[in-house]
Every structure is written in structure tokens, then in C-alpha cells.
Amino acid sequence: MSKTKTEILSLLMEGNYLSGAKLAEMLGVSRTAVWKNIQRLKEDGYSIEAVTNKGYRLVEASGRINESLLAGTVQESQLFDDLIYKNTIDSTQNHAFRILDRYDGNIVIVSGHQTSGRGRFKREWLSPAATGLYMSLVLRPNVTNQNMIVFNLFLSLAVSDAIREATGLESGIKWPNDIFINDKKVCGFLTEVISADNIVETIVCGIGININPSVETDALGTATSITDELDNEFDVNRFISVLFRKIEYYYDKFLHESFSEIKEDWLDQAIIFNRELTITTVREKLRGKALDITDEGYLIILDGDHNIHKVISADIEI
């Protein structure tokens, strides 16, 4: 897609009316160029209304991931060098591992349907078409394995912030890798790394977000979706652009700042405190309460026998 066309799309994606003159001024092009690119966008299938004295506005069907809008969002991002979009794929995570050697920079792989989505602890991640947003981020952080412990904390704040900003819903973070709304899971992520000599060369972080209700994912009654929780219309494409902005912001913080800088915000959104938890680690199963999280990312648990445990990774039931 041409640069001007993509830029016009990105500006219209914000949802406001923009006049031809305003767009021309913002992009440093002629009004004729704006008009021609608006016509091209219409030919591409975008529904753009033109209202006298107001300007142009993108009237976009909300539920479907729009590949061109996504391409515009990725092009605008300072973080990602390449986008791979697939209508259907086995798993964005598997695909990331298949192709990551062919690229040097950061890549994002996005799909609206996975046939073999996978979750943490080798669980299946149901990914029916038209119900979710499935993506894998391939990042080259060059940090130590120790630094990596807090990556999920930064990422969870990015996803939860994006849901809050785009929907107004009060999402919460369930340590370490889940986002909940009203005590039901709406998003999970799976972080895998390639590391050598104590340096993390590549992170492959797979994020699955339930956008629309699905018979399969709702079967257990423990999951929800964004549109399940919202009364009003939800625009997945606007959400994606907010999500990318948040990921870029918090990934930069992860690279340059310590967890203590965002700890207060993280704690504000955490939903694991002040309640009984069942914690399954690789070594044991505990019942207890979360007391705190350290600056290094360890969760401090007090069990029923008043023993303190420092947990780095676990499955938690709330």
C-alpha cells in the first residue's frame, strides 16, 4: 500500500472526521492527492463517508481483523520491522519459530484463526475463527536470563492497559501471564525464549485474546471475551492499534528500566492479592496468599502453615 494511503488510513482509524484540507496539511501533500487516495481506499473496499463541513470518516465493520489497517499500525510502530498476517495458521507461535532465522529484526505474526493453538503447560489454546486475536511477537532483547523474569510483568501491564483504554473495562492481571475481566480469563500469553551464554537472543511471546464469545472457549465457564463484557460496539482494529502502542511503550521500559518503576501500576491492576490461591509450581502444590512481588519479579506466598515461599513461575487458581 502506498505511504500516503496508509497514513490516511491510520489517521482515519482514530475514528474522527478529518477534512481533505486537514489531511493534506497533516501529511504535507496536496488535497488532490488526498482525494485520489481516499478513492483508492474505497476501491480497496473501505467504507469512508464524506460529510459536508466535517470531512471524511472511516465506517469500519468492527469485528474482523483488517489486514490493511494492521499493516498501517505495524508500519507506524517503532518496534516492529515486519508483519506476517495469516487468515488461518496452525499456530502463530509455531510459525514464529519456523521463520525467525530468516529475519534480523522484530517481527509480529498475527492471525484470526489457529488450528493448533497452544498454551502454557502444553495445553491446547482453542482458537476458532472470528472469535479471537492471536499473535506472536518475535523480539531481540539482548538481556540476561535474569532480566527476563520481569518481561511478563511488563507485557501483562501492556495488554491490560490496552484493554482498559480501548474498552473502558476494568481488566486485571492474574500473575504471571493472564488477563481477566470480572474474574474470567480474557487473555493468556506464552513467553518462550532462545538464549545462549546467559543472554536472551530472541523472545517469542504468543498472545491470545478472546474478542467474541465462542461456544468452545466458554464451555468451562471460566473464560470470557471482550464483546461478552461490553455493552457497546467494539472495534478490534482500533484495539490492535492501542495494543501495539502499549506493547511498544512497555517493551521499551522493560529494556531500559527496572520493574520497580512500574510496580505500583502493576499492583493496582493485579487480582491475586487478598484472596486464597492454589499455586502449582514444578515442585509442589500450595494453598496460600500472595503477600508481595519483589523487584526481581518473584511472587511472595504465605502458606497455611505460615511458611514463606518465593515463586518464580507457577499456575495459579483463584
Ligand code: BTN
Ligand atoms: C495460556 O494462557 O496458556 C497462553 C495462551 C497463549 C496463546 C497464544 S495465541 C497466539 C500464540 N500462538 C499459540 O499457539 N499460542 C499463543
